[in-house]
Structure formats: C-alpha cells, structure tokens
Amino acid sequence: MPGNLPSIADLLKRRKEAQTAQPAAAVETANVEVAEEPEGELIVDVPTEQKISGDVETQGMLTEKMGAIKLREKEEETARLAASIGVPYISLKGFPISPEAIVLLSEEQAAQMKAICFLSTGAELRLGAVDPTAQAIVDLAFDLGERHKTNAVIYAISEESFKQGLRLYSMLPKITQAVKGVQITEADLAKYQDQMKDVGAIANILNKANVTDVMAVIIAASVQLGSSDIHIEAEETGIVVRFRVDGMLQEIAKLEPAKWQKIINRIKLIASLKLNISDQAQDGRFTIFQKNKEIDVRTSTIPTAYGESVVMRLLNPDSISLAFEELGFRTLMLKKLNHEIEKPNGMIITTGPTGSGKTTTLYAILKRLNTKDVKIITLEDPIEYKVEGLNQSQIDTSKDYTFAKGLRSILRQDPDIVMVGEIRDIETAEIAIQASLTGHLMLSTIHTNDAAGAIPRFLSMGVKPYLLAPAMNAIMGQRLLRKLCPACKKEIVVDADTMKDVKALVEAIPENSGEVKPDLATAKFFGPVGCDKCNNAGYKGRIGAYELLVRDADLEKMITESSSITEYQMREVATRQGMVSMAQDGVLKAVDGVTSLEEVKRIVGFSR
Numbered sequence: 266m267p268g269n270l271p272s273i274a275d276l277l278k279r280r281k282e283a284q285t286a287q288p289a290a291a292v293e294t295a296n297v298e299v300a301e302e303p304e305g306e307l308i309v310d311v312p313t314e315q316k317i318s319g320d321v322e323t324q325g326m327l328t329e330k331m332g333a334i335k336l337r338e339k340e341e342e343t344a345r346l347a348a349s350i351g352v353p354y355i356s357l358k359g360f361p362i363s364p365e366a367i368v369l370l371s372e373e374q375a376a377q378m379k380a381i382c383f384l385s386t387g388a389e390l391r392l393g394a395v396d397p398t399a400q401a402i403v404d405l406a407f408d409l410g411e412r413h414k415t416n417a418v419i420y421a422i423s424e425e426s427f428k429q430g431l432r433l434y435s436m437l438p439k440i441t442q443a444v445k446g447v448q449i450t451e452a453d454l455a456k457y458q459d460q461m462k463d464v465g466a467i468a469n470i471l472n473k474a475n476v477t478d479v480m481a482v483i484i485a486a487s488v489q490l491g492s493s494d495i496h497i498e499a500e501e502t503g504i505v506v507r508f509r510v511d512g513m514l515q516e517i518a519k520l521e522p523a524k525w526q527k528i529i530n531r532i533k534l535i536a537s538l539k540l541n542i543s544d545q546a547q548d549g550r551f552t553i554f555q556k557n558k559e560i561d562v563r564t565s566t567i568p569t570a571y572g573e574s575v576v577m578r579l580l581n582p583d584s585i586s587l588a589f590e591e592l593g594f595r596t597l598m599l600k601k602l603n604h605e606i607e608k609p610n611g612m613i614i615t616t617g618p619t620g621s622g623k624t625t626t627l628y629a630i631l632k633r634l635n636t637k638d639v640k641i642i643t644l645e646d647p648i649e650y651k652v653e654g655l656n657q658s659q660i661d662t663s664k665d666y667t668f669a670k671g672l673r674s675i676l677r678q679d680p681d682i683v684m685v686g687e688i689r690d691i692e693t694a695e696i697a698i699q700a701s702l703t704g705h706l707m708l709s710t711i712h713t714n715d716a717a718g719a720i721p722r723f724l725s726m727g728v729k730p731y732l733l734a735p736a737m738n739a740i741m742g743q744r745l746l747r748k749l750c751p752a753c754k755k756e757i758v759v760d761a762d763t764m765k766d767v768k769a770l771v772e773a774i775p776e777n778s779g780e781v782k783p784d785l786a787t788a789k790f791f792g793p794v795g796c797d798k799c800n801n802a803g804y805k806g807r808i809g810a811y812e813l814l815v816r817d818a819d820l821e822k823m824i825t826e827s828s829s830i831t832e833y834q835m836r837e838v839a840t841r842q843g844m845v846s847m848a849q850d851g852v853l854k855a856v857d858g859v860t861s862l863e864e865v866k867r868i869v870g871f872s873r
C-alpha cells in the first residue's frame with residue numbers, strides 16, 4: 266500500500282491548486298497563516314471551515330488574527346492540562362499525518378471517540394485524543410497496539426486539532442478499513458487453557474482480570490468450551506455471563522456491576538457498534554483470528570432495565586466441519602438420502618425449529634456434492650459459514666434483494682445445485698419448484714415441526730399440488746440430541762412409565778423399515794453424571810435424530826389428488842413407506858448408549 270497513496274501534504278497541495286483555479290466565490294475554505302508557530306511544530310497550510318468573502322478583506326484579516334490568537338490559547342490550555350495529568354501533548358496543526366496512519370481508525374470511529382491516529386511507524390503508533398484518559402481511549406490504544414503488533418502511545422490533542430484530523434478523512438482516497446477483529450494466539454489459548462480447568466476457574470479469572478482481559482478471557486473460554494453463543498447481561502446485582510454449549514445455556518460467571526460500562530464499551534469497540542448509544546438495539550460483527558482459523562462473531566445488543574443485553578454468536582467453522590457420514594444417520598436412512606441427493610433435479614427440504622441443525626445438514630450435503638464439475642449457488646440470510654467452492658449470496662431486503670428476487674437471479678447463473686436458506690412465501694416456493702422441475706437440484710428448509718408438516722405447509726402457502734408432487738424428492742425432519750459423555754455416563758434403571766412409552770415407540774417401527782427392533786428386556790440405558798471431560802454437564806457434543814420421507818408413487822398420488830392434506834394423512838403414508846420417526850431414531854440412539862432417554866424425551870418427545 267505505501268507508495269500508491271499520495272501523502273496528505275500532496276493531497277493538500279493538489280487541493281490548494283484546484284482551489285486557486287476556481288473563481289473566488291466558489292472557494293469554501295481559506296488558508297490561514299498563524300503568525301507565530303507553536304514551539305517545535307511544523308506548520309503547513311491547513312484548511313479551516315472559515316468562509317472568506319473577497320469584498321471585506323480588511324475585516325476578514327482582523328477576524329483571522331483574532332481567531333488565530335484564540336486557537337493558540339486553546340492549544341496552550343490543552344498542553345497545560347496534558348502536563349498536569351502526565352500525558353504527552355501535540356498540536357496536529359500542520360503535523361504531517363500520513364494516510365497510512367489515519368486510516369488505522371475509521372472516520373466513524375475517529376468521530377465517535379474524538380481520536381486521531383496521527384503517526385504510524387513500524388515501531389510505534391501515536392493516537393491523539395481529546396480525552397486521553399477515557400477508558401474507551403485506553404482500550405482503543407491497547408487494541409490498536411495489539412492488532413498492529415506495536416506500541417500505541419496516547420497524546421492529548423485539542424478539539425481544534427481533532428477537527429483538523431477529522432477533516433483529513435474527506436481528502437483520503439477511499440480505502441477499505443482493516444478487518445475488525447480480536448486476535449487470539451495459540452499461546453493465549455494455551456495460557457488460558459491451563460487455567461480454565463472448569464467453569465469455576467473461569468469465573469475466578471474473570472473476577473480478578475482487568476476489563477481488556479475480561480473480554481479476552483470470555484472469548485477464549487467460549488472457544489475453548491465450544492460454545493455457540495456468549496450472553497452478557499446487566500442485572501441489578503451484577504453482570505451475568507452465560508455460554509450456550511450443546512444447545513444449553515450455562516452460567517459462567519457473575520461480575521460486579523461496576524465493571525459494566527467498561528465491558529460494554531469494549532464490546533462495542535470490537536464489534537464496531539456506536540459507543541454512545543445504549544437505548545437502541547444494535548448489530549455488529551467482528552472476527553476472532555486464530556492461527557488456522559477465523560471465527561466470525563455476530564454481536565447484537567438490546568437495551569434492558571439495568572443496561573444492555575449482549576449476545577455474541579460464534580460462527581465457528583468447526584461446527585459445520587462434520588462430514589455427511591458423521592451427522593448420525595442410520596445406515597438405511599443414509600442409503601436412502603444418498604440416493605436422493607445424487608439425483609440431478611428435484612427438491613430436498615429439511616424441517617425443524619430454529620436450532621435443530623437443519624442448515625448444518627444442508628451444508629454437509631452441499632460439501633458432499635461440491636466437486637469441480639458442478640456449480641453450486643446458495644442464497645442465505647445471512648451467510649453464516651463460508652464454504653470454499655460454493656457461490657454464496659446474501660439476501661438484502663433493504664436493497665430489495667429478497668429470497669424470491671435472489672432466486673430468480675441465481676437461476677440465470679446456470680447452476681446445477683441451489684440452496685435457498687428458507688422457503689417462507691409463495692413466490693419463493695413457486696420459483697424453487699419451477700427450478701427443481703427444470704433440471705436443478707434444490708435444497709432448502711421450511712419451518713415446520715417435522716417431515717409430515719412440510720407438504721401441508723406448502724399447500725397452505727398456495728402451491729399447486731400438481732407441481733409440488735413431481736418436484737418434491739425428499740423431506741427430512743430433525744432435532745439435535747446431546748450425546749452422553751462417554752467418560753462418565755452410567756447405566757440407569759428406566760421407570761415403568763418411560764418404559765411404556767419407549768415400548769410403544771419401538772413396537773411402532775414399521776416392519777418394512779429394515780431396522781431390527783431392539784429387545785427392550787435386555788437393552789441397557791445410560792444417564793448423565795458429569796466429569797472434567799464434559800465440564801460437569803454429563804453430555805458432550807450433539808447428534809441428530811432424523812426422519813426421512815421420500816417421494817414414492819403413493820405420496821405423489823396423494824398430493825396430486827387431494828386439495829388439502831393433513832399431517833395425520835402424511836404420517837400414514839410415511840409409515841407405509843417404512844419411515845423411522847425422529848422419536849424412534851432417538852430411542853434407537855439411546856439403546857445404542859449414545860444419548861439418554863430423558864434427552865430424547867426433552868428434545869423430541871415420546872408421542873410418535
């Protein structure tokens with residue numbers, strides 16, 4: 266980058282030349298000369314916002330002189346204040362600020378923090394601030410130093426210096442700002458790992474750490490525990506920090522309420538949120554950089570009674586790195602699904618509530634299909650994970666790039682396989698169906714409880730049955746079950762009521778499913794205990810409970826011939842074709858000792 270950019274002095278010169286070429290009336294800025302130079306500072310012409318009108322020249326000069334004296338007084342006052350608090354002072358008037366230095370802060374950030382990055386050499390970075398002792402500034406300097414692997418020094422500057430620095434932004438060529446992020450090195454993680462034996466230890470470290478470390482520890486601990494979300498909430502008696510691990514929220518620590526302002530400022534800083542806004546919801550994003558991995562973190566804040574509530578979602582690429590075969594499909598279902606995804610056209614739909622892992626399943630299918638000879642395009646809201654080799658596009662309703670419009674554009678890009686994040690309106694549904702009938706494999710999700718609910722949902726949107734029937738290849742229902750920690754699980758005795766439900770489910774497994782029904786009289790069941798390895802949860806990691814309904818002649822006939830179909834009718838068709846339900850799949854996984862019956866009951870229920 267250096268060498269390509271003109272220096273600020275060049276830019277100023279060019280600007281001045283441009284101005285002299287214009288008629289006087291059009292000149293908006295004037296060049297002010299100060300009679301005496303502040304000690305040790307280089308003076309060049311710096312534009313101010315004073316207006317000049319050629320006809321009152323004498324008066325204008327007087328005003329200028331007066332203004333200059335006032336400015337000098339203000340500078341002297343800033344210098345005195347700086348000296349009294351032991352912070353170095355600088356006047357940026359005429360200081361040669363390089364574009365490389367100034368862009369280290371975005372214009373928005375500079376304006377918000379009243380700070381200017383005015384010098385950046387390899388060894389040192391200097392940050393001028395109107396309020397050099399503010400915690401946010403101290404944090405900012407620390408952050409800049411960390412990110413650029415250098416020492417960042419804070420200088421006191423006057424309001425006028427700040428304004429001058431800020432004006433330089435408008436003269437800069439547009440430069441993309443360095444990616445916002447938090448660097449966590451392997452060494453940092455190792456250091457924290459040693460100390461973070463369990464949740465109690467994390468709470469201990471957090472209570473002793475300073476604010477900068479608090480956020481680093483929270484982030485490192487959440488990565489370490491494999492959590493998907495960090496919740497930080499201001500309450501009357503303290504700040505509650507909770508992690509979601511394997512779908513369950515877990516309290517990690519409670520911190521003193523006095524730390525709130527500093528913690529929330531730090532979060533807003535790293536996530537590029539507005540520091541001075543706490544009465545509105547805000548959304549931002551930052552990246553955790555690790556040696557071989559980057560984790561995007563979506564951050565949102567909402568105002569609450571005692572401050573704000575912050576939720577950070579960690580989009581950890583590890584959580585979608587599962588291979589298709591490792592998702593937990595039973596052998597027969599895997600065979601069926603493989604058969605469906607290898608078809609060149611048609612629609613495959615996954616169903617389930619938010620957090621049931623349906624998008625993860627689609628990513629796994631896409632990764633499996635992702636070869637050089639096919640073109641895959643996705644349309645997502647938002648793009649959660651970047652997958653190499655996929656053309657991922659994000660809907661933007663503010664620009665009228667909706668699922669329906671996006672899908673239309675995508676189909677003009679000659680794809681073989683298309684994934685649409687969710688089908689929730691008739692327009693999108695119709696285009697998706699059309700596409701799957703014209704030689705595309707279409708993957709999507711629909712928000713229903715189970716596979717049986719999908720067809721009735723499509724029909725209630727207004728989709729034509731005779732188009733839907735030939736388009737729909739397969740519908741999957743799914744939930745995520747926590748896996749028992751293999752290190753501490755123990756055999757349990759199942760109570761009579763539970764056993765009755767389990768028996769009913771096992772007996773209802775269709776004869777033509779190909780599954781061997783387990784002998785419940787001799788089956789062993791396990792329950793959670795808790796140990797070091799599972800952070801005392803008794804569970805570690807998750808596995809899907811699935812059901813897969815595929816199109817057969819029976820289903821196609823039913824869809825085409827009836828004007829409305831109930832979920833009950835769908836379940837009958839499913840049983841006839843030998844579908845194992847999610848609850849049955851869950852029970853079979855409990856029989857295998859992978860999960861517990863109580864988890865299956867909690868997540869899927871024993872009803873069918």
Ligand SMILES: [Zn+2]
Binds near residue numbers: 752795796801804
């Ligand atoms: Zn354990």
